[in-house]
Amino acid sequence: HGKWEDQIYAVVATRFQPKLDKNKLPQYFTTGEKKGEIKTEKIRYFRAPNNSDIESFEKAKSYLESKWDYFDDKGLIPTEKFPKGNDMRPPNYGMERWCDLFNSRQLLGHLVLMDTISTLKPAIIEEYGLDKAKAIITYLQFGIDKIVDYNSKQTRWITQRGVVSGTFGRHDYSLKWTYGEMIYTGPYSGPRWGQIQAAKAYRELSELLAGVNKVYGENIPLQIINGTAAHIEGVEDKSVDLVCMDPPYYDNVQYAELSDFYYVWQKRTLKDLYPDVFSIRLTNKRDEAVANPSRDGS
Ligand SMILES: C[S@@+](CC[C@H](N)C(=O)[O-])C[C@H]1O[C@@H](n2cnc3c(N)ncnc32)[C@H](O)[C@@H]1O
Incomplete structure (x- = not known):
């Protein structure tokens, strides 16, 4: 209809x-x-x-409508259009903007979190100094990304395990006729779970680095560069002993197209902290080392 x-x-x-x-x-x-x-x-x-479930959903929907201009004036709503690409199912089914990939209640929850982190940012920077604050805000945002991932109209209910899947259970934007929604408030809320997951990932990465610390001490000669591998700034010729990589496989996954799902949220919180990484509207598809029919025409 x-x-x-x-x-x-x-x-x-x-x-x-x-x-x-x-x-x-x-x-x-x-x-x-x-x-x-x-x-x-x-x-x-x-x-x-029951009626209470239906009413609470309707309440979230009308509350979101009443707060729309407030969130939008603060630039928090990902109203960017879903770009032209290889998988156009979301716009084909009426989800023209990134914010349309969520129902009203999911979106309201995400926007409240985004509003909260943006309000807290100056206080975090003031209390911890820029370097540490950047790390704290980034990991808080990763926690938000996690709940954005598990609370979208692109999730699934995994019947075998009785849990909600993430948005990219498949590496595409396939339409989900039925999706799961996590509870947003209370002691077992989805956002709390998201933050716990982000903290756990951080802890586990630190544990991996502990072995490296043993060899190098505190000052690990480690440099992380976000950019295309085709030309790496600041690495001298003949200075590399080993190249170890896990590159994309042909057209199997369109990483950049999928990354936009997170990028539109991340950039709102992190753009001023990492202007180099978040300066563009959506992710860079041009330099991606994938076979991309939408980009290359075949
Ligand atoms: C198979 S995945 C690697 C996954 C990674 N090992 C991990 O465990 O998360 C391939 C990665 O290559 C990245 N990629 C694609 N084109 C690239 C390029 N030109 N330069 C650097 N990385 C690129 C993709 O964004 C994707 O994250």
Whole structure:
């Protein structure tokens, strides 16, 4: 009918119920503080959406509408158009801008996080100094990227594991007729999980570096350059002993096209901290070492 509409299909919830013994009778604590109380167990179940679920979604939708100009004036909404590329399914199904890849409630959650980090930035810089603040803000943004990844209309419900998949379970923009949505508030919220994941990645990377520290001490002669491998500035001729790489394979993954999904969020928080990396509107497709039919014409 020319218009896409989502419908809440099922809600996953948890509840506590009496723990039963093999005769299907409730079990009781026989010792300790809880002596005499019924033992309970937490179970996960699925239910049909009720009015409150539907109303809360509608509430988020109208709240987003009422705050749209506020977020937009602050430049927080990725309203950039989905560019011409190899996989045009999102615009073909009506998602013309990057912000259209989220339902209203998902988008509202992401924008509240983006607004919060942008408000906190000056205080973080003031308290920790620019270098450390850059690292903190970057990893906070990675945490936001994670929830943006797992709370979009491009996710899937993985029935075998009972969890939401990320947006790029497949390396493309295939349409998802049914998608999962994570809860955005409370102690088990998606954003909290995103931040925990970003911190965990940081910790694990540091642990990998610990071995290198053993050899070199604190001052590891490590230089990270973001740019095309075709010409690397600042590396002298005949100064390289070994080139070890993991290059793209032909047209298997259009990395730059997929990266735009994150780039449009990252650049809003990180552009002033890394002007070299985030100066362009969308990612650089021109220098990418992939077979790209949309770019090269065949
Ligand atoms: C197979 S992936 C490497 C994945 C990486 N080893 C990892 O574990 O995350 C290939 C990478 O090459 C990058 N790439 C594509 N063209 C490039 C170029 N011209 N210069 C440098 N990197 C490029 C892509 O963006 C992609 O991240």
